[in-house]
Amino acid sequence: HRDKKRDKEKVKEKEKAKEKERDRDKEKERDRDRDKDRERERDKERNREKDKEKDRDRDKERNKDRERVRDKDRDRDKDKDRDRDKDREKEKDKEKEKDREEVDQNKEKEDSEKEGEKDREKIKDKEGDKDKGGEKDKDREKEKDGDKEKDREREKERDDKKKKEKRSRTPPRSYSSSRRSRSSSR
Numbered sequence: 001h002r003d004k005k006r007d008k009e010k011v012k013e014k015e016k017a018k019e020k021e022r023d024r025d026k027e028k029e030r031d032r033d034r035d036k037d038r039e040r041e042r043d044k045e046r047n048r049e050k051d052k053e054k055d056r057d058r059d060k061e062r063n064k065d066r067e068r069v070r071d072k073d074r075d076r077d078k079d080k081d082r083d084r085d086k087d088r089e090k091e092k093d094k095e096k097e098k099d100r101e102e103v104d105q106n107k108e109k110e111d112s113e114k115e116g117e118k119d120r121e122k123i124k125d126k127e128g129d130k131d132k133g134g135e136k137d138k139d140r141e142k143e144k145d146g147d148k149e150k151d152r153e154r155e156k157e158r159d160d161k162k163k164k165e166k167r168s169r170t171p172p173r174s175y176s177s178s179r180r181s182r183s184s185s186r
Helices: 002-130 132-169 175-185
Strands: none
Touching: none
16 A cells, blocks of 8 residues: 555656656756847847947948039049139230230330431431521421411412402302203303
């Protein structure tokens, strides 16, 4: 009887031990599952991070490309501005050169005119030295010429007055009478 009891107890103990073993195995299984889930989550997180990093890299590349394009545009604009400035400078230089040439030409003209005046003065001085009495004769001739001019003007005025008086005395001729007188005079 005791042996039976002992055997039952042993069986119970064995079952309990088996149950404990099963529980431990289940716990281990759960732990493994939990660990796998965690690992999966970590992997997902890593992948998300990698994706974010890739996106960041792509954005950086895009920004770099945009920046390059902007830089190229800016450089092109700078080149255009530089060329425009150079052209303006050239135009200014040309205008300055034209102004200088004009000034030089004007100076040359003035110088030549001054030289001509000086030459004339020298010639006058020489002539004056040769014949100081000649100037008086010239003055007399000028006065005579002036008198002649005045006489001519007076005569012209007299002639004009006579013509006007004649016109005012005679009535205007009609067309037919003037033709008759012309034909009779022929």
